Amino acid sequence: MMEKKIRVLLFKPGLDGHWRGIMTVSKALSEAGMESIFFGFKTVEGVVEAAIQEDVDVIGFSVHSGAHLEWAQELVRMLEEKGVRGDFLLLVGGVFPEEDHNELRRIGMDGVFGPGTVTGDIVAFIREKLGRVEVG
DSSP, rough: OOOOOOOOEEEEEOOOOOOOOHHHHHHHHHHOOOOEEEEEEEEEHHHHHHHHTTOOOOEEEEEEOOOHHHHHHHHHHHHHHTGGGGEEEEEHHHHHHHHHHHHHHTOOEEEEEEETTOOHHHHHHHHHTTOOOOOO
């Protein structure tokens, strides 16, 4: 039985212009057989609507602006308001203090990835949490 590809929606919140890391992650997810959609620099509201419409499994974002806690809170709040929080695995990556990792998880981020994370670890995390292995 073939399972559908894992679909991942990635974005940069607001005007945070550091995009190289998220593009590297996007490419790694695609190479691992996932459907990776880089949605660009968007509002959280736009991302939530797109995630629902596109029927993605994972929403991930990258932050270098220092507003990682605020963006995470806004994403979780908006998903809860729409009644779809449990429909998505939530990931955040970027440059932020390691001491914020637990707070990000408390807010509702399922996966927290800082500088130097090996992309294969992100792929493995997604597969493990979703309980699926990609099929060709």
